[in-house]
């Protein structure tokens with residue numbers, strides 16, 4: 066059982082991932098437009114996106130995540146046009162924390178590797194297992210490893226099945242007793258989203274000009 070601590074950039078929100086690493090989670094680098102839009106929404110793109118626009122994500126089950134301090138700082142936003150992930154962040158310092166699938170059916174939380182204990186995270190998580198949504202990358206993804214989407218979905222279903230059978234899916238800091246989000250999400254309008262996409266594109270152009 067490996068406990069790995071994480072925190073927001075200012076330290077007001079602290080938490081721990083229980084049983085981190087191993088087969089109950091996977092580290093991937095996500096290049097999807099929604100993850101990029103989130104970084105721009107929070108104005109943290111310089112720290113949380115790599116040179117090609119990727120987010121370094123450790124995906125696990127919400128039952129393994131605990132917020133130990135500052136839970137009242139959690140805010141939530143929906144940036145996606147299609148995938149309506151609830152994206153939780155720390156409002157104290159606009160740190161992205163966890164991208165979750167709303168409801169209890171599919172226990173899933175994508176957390177930012179960057180927020181975890183820097184002395185231990187590489188050992189616990191290992192190198193990224195796959196780049197995902199590379200069609201949206203601005204240049205070369207940081208890893209050449211690629212697991213096909215159906216296999217990633219199967220792996221998610223395997224973890225979800227274990228959560229259901231063990232009853233652990235009941236434990237989820239991101240849901241309230243009625244299975245609604247623990248925080249009502251802000252839903253971005255199409256205009257707001259378009260502005261974030263424009264910033265992501267401009268950011269990529271500037272980076273390429275500098276390179």
Ligand SMILES: [Zn+2]
Pocket residue numbers: 073074075076077078155156157158159160
């Ligand atoms: Zn903070």
Ligand SMILES: [Zn+2]
Pocket residue numbers: 095096097098099100101120198
């Ligand atoms: Zn993504």
